[in-house]
Amino acid sequence: VIDDWKKLGARGRAALTECFVADGIETKAFVFVFLPLYLANAQANPRMGLGEALRCLVQVLRQLESSCILSLSKEDTVNVDLQALAQIVSQVDSGRTLRRCP
Numbered sequence: 001v002i003d004d005w006k007k008l009g010a011r012g013r014a015a016l017t018e019c020f021v022a023d024g025i026e027t028k029a030f031v032f033v034f035l036p037l038y039l040a041n042a043q044a045n046p047r048m049g050l051g052e053a054l055r056c057l058v059q060v061l062r063q064l065e066s067s068c069i070l071s072l073s074k075e076d077t078v079n080v081d082l083q084a085l086a087q088i089v090s091q092v093d094s095g096r097t098l099r100r101c102p
Contacts, residue, residue: 004051012058019061024077028070030061034082041090048089056089 005013022029032038042053060080064070070078 001050004049004054007051008054008058012055015058015061016054028073028075029077030064030070031077031079032057032082033079034086038082038086038089041086045090045092047093052094053089056085060085 008016019030024031038057039050039053042048042056043050064078064080
């Protein structure tokens, strides 16, 4: 886990850290529903792995941020359902292929 986290790079680590420390009280926050399943399925797939899962999660987060959905929401939290993505990462042939999908 530590090696995959370090390989993510400073910008990716900072983006995820900022996202995960947002509490939805003082700072609006995304709530990643099925995140544990997504990470477990990715880690169990030798063609995916935890490192690729973290990189894909950063991409998802950047897409969410670019959509401005959090700032436009009247709620303090926005749920992001990762169930379908969790199923995909258990079967995908490559994390790179997954990251190329819009």
